[in-house]
Amino acid sequence: MADLLFEVKDHIATITLNRPEAYNAFSEEMIAEWIKALETVRDSDDIRVVIVKGNGKSFCAGGDIKAMQAGEGFFKSEEDISSTGLARKNSLWKKIQRIPLLLEEIDKPVIAQVHGFAMGAGLDMALMCDIRITAKSTKISESYINVAIVPGDGGAYYLPKLIGIDQALDMFWTARVLTADEAKDKGVVTFVVEDDELEAYTLNYAKDLASRPTTTLQFIKRAVYQSQKMDLRSALDYISSQMAIVTELDDFKEGVSAVVEKRKPTYNR
Secondary structure (H helix, E strand, O other): OOOEEEEEEOOEEEEEEOOHHHOOOOOHHHHHHHHHHHHHHHHOOOOOEEEEEEOOOOOEOOOOHHHHHOOOOOOOOOOOOOOOHHHHHHHHHHHHOHHHHHHHHOOOOEEEEEOOEEEOHHHHHHHOOOEEEEEOOOEEEOHHHHHOOOOOOOHHHHHHHHHOHHHHHHHHHHOOOEEHHHHHHHOOOOEEEOHHHHHHHHHHHHHHHHOOOHHHHHHHHHHHHHHOOOOHHHHHHHHHHHHHHHOOOHHHHHHHHHHHHOOOOOOOO
């Protein structure tokens, strides 16, 4: 089986990390296929929502600890990704770090379905998503310091935005392991559900988003992320331009009519 599975059904793309024997730690094939999958998501008008999940007992363990122990880099590769500092940097910049950079280009909702363990870069791959739905038994940790490395894939960027600088530093410095409920209380994850409800809850959430007016959904995501980098005047100017566009679309007219007529809207697809 491939180290990453990708399928699209009913306008929902599912990316499944598929190295269960290694707690879905990274492999060269997994990273390459992940990049291809995200490029497809970005470019496909048929895909409206994305779910990222892991097979087996865990979401993702991040870097391959056995490869690191063998001096092979963050994952085993046919290329030289470990002999020099530049080689190790490029294994991040040209491979692993392509994932957050591609996610930044995707304006569709991206949902992480998290269970088991999400450690180090594995946790950060969930932090890159818009929504994190987590099984109650899940354990998470920013575990980099346990092997004396830094968060190389974007964790130092994402985590402080979610929970604040002091809380992020505490997680990075101590590598403390959080339960799902503790992570929810801190703001690291969005929802915590019972283990046996995780799959259905996530799929139903994705289906609900896929049924919404597509352009409006995407514009809202753009507005939220773009506004984090703007002053108030720029953010208001940006959103007024979006409003001018969406109020010309048939979905706007349908939505208003559906509310007035007390019925479920049927949006353009």
